[in-house]
Amino acid sequence: MSEARDPNGPLKIAYLTYRGKPHVGGQGVYTRHLTKALVDLGHSVEVFGGQPYPVLDERIKLTKLPSLDLINDHYPFRFPAIWELKTREDFYELGLFLIGTFGEPAAFSSRVKRHLAQRTGEFDLVHDNQCLGYGILSLEKLIPTIVTLHHPITRDRALEMEHAPNWYKKFGVSRFYSFVEMQGRVASRMPRIVVVSENSIKDIHGDMGVSYDRMRLVPVGVDPDLFKPQPQVTRIPGRLITTASADVALKGLSFLLEAVAKLRTERDVTLTIIGKPKPGKSMDLIDKLGLAPHIQFVSGVTDERIVELYAEAELAVVPSLYEGFSLPAIEAMCTGICLVATDGGALPEVTGI
Structure with a gap:
């Protein structure tokens, strides 16, 4: 274990993110901003991550x-x-x-867990960003560990099941999301859980059985010095903007696409989507509705460019059926x-x- 330390002094933190897509999606964006803020406060942070690897502040070490x-x-x-297949984890x-x-x-x-078991003296705290695998329980016995739980993935599973068109698609969804049971077992046994909204606290308690006294509310924020009005940028008439971190039912993109198609029968409307175009239901719907010439996908851009994209648009839309928090919503408002x-989730x- 680590040597006795000043309780008011800086912490040596091992931050865990099993996925860290840098520009869209809660995991990568949350990781990038939170770890930078922790370093700004004087703490030492080392990030342990899997693919896609996060993009981090230059002061932060990434262990892949x-x-x-x-x-x-x-x-x-x-x-x-x-x-x-080189390790037992690969075969697993x-x-x-x-x-x-x-x-x-x-x-x-x-x-x-296997990596940090060899480095227990180097860290005061482990911060797990919603991995919640069984190894986290073992790790917590070696180093004090907290978990950020953005929302229960049970909600993703329920929406995917609801929108699956037939029984074998429903069976596939059920199999894919079977890791949710593991996350519930681990979360209910973790002593310290950070949650980003009151709504998520309620849903995590109801869906995963985590007691209220183990959860603490720490809302997500954005940099107000960066995300602010840009009066020098001219808004483009009819331009809408949204963020699509994944082509899943939970994000509600299909409903927005159908609304844009309806609006285009009445006026000239275009849509900017912050995210990568990927083969799947949304791209199929774009083709079906004839929207391809009127939609622009933007990905891999800086936060500064995202602010400009908001400034160029007339209206931001968050069509999600459920959100544990929603960074795009507060980015837009700022x-x-x-x-x-929508009124989905938080x-x-x-x-x-």
Whole structure:
């Protein structure tokens, strides 16, 4: 264990993120901003992550703990070559994949536990960003550990099941999300959990059985010196903007696309989507509705450019069926753009409606 330390002094923190997509999605964006803020406060942070790796402040060390990367943007659901299977965690991840389960959280928790077991004296605290694999329970016995739980993935699973068109799609969704039971077991046994909204606290308690006294509310924020109105930028008439971190039912993008198609029968409307275009339901719907010439995808850009994109648009939209918090909502409000949002999950709490 670490030597006795000044309780008011800086902490040496091991921050864990099994995925860290840098520009869209809660995991990578949350990781980038939180770890930078911790270093700004004087703490020492080392990030342990899997693919896609996070983009971090230059003061923060990234220790890569690569997964098999079986579900990636360029080659989703690929099968690994035999030479890629080097550790027991690799075989574990592949085994879960073969039975249709998303195995990254479980395998990453085992990898990071094995790595940090050799370095227990180097850290005062472990901060797990919603991996919640069984290895996190073992790690907590070695180093004090807290978990950020953005929202219960049970809500993602329920919405995917609801929108699955047939029984075998529903079976596939059920198999893929079977890791949710593991996360519930781990979360209910963790002594310290950070949650980003009151709505998520309620849902985590109801869906995962985590007692209220183990959870603490720490809302997410954005940099007000960066996300602010840009009066020098001219808004483009009819330009809408949204963020799509994943092509899943929970994000509600299909409903926005249908609304844009309806609006285009009445006026000239275009849509900017912050995110990568990926083959799937949304791209199929864009083609079906004839919207391709009127939609611009933007990805891999700086925060400064995102602020400009908000300033160029007339209206920001968050069409999500459920959100544990929603960074895009507060980013939009901070830049002064009009916002239309659903009442899914924590959105009423975040937007103040």
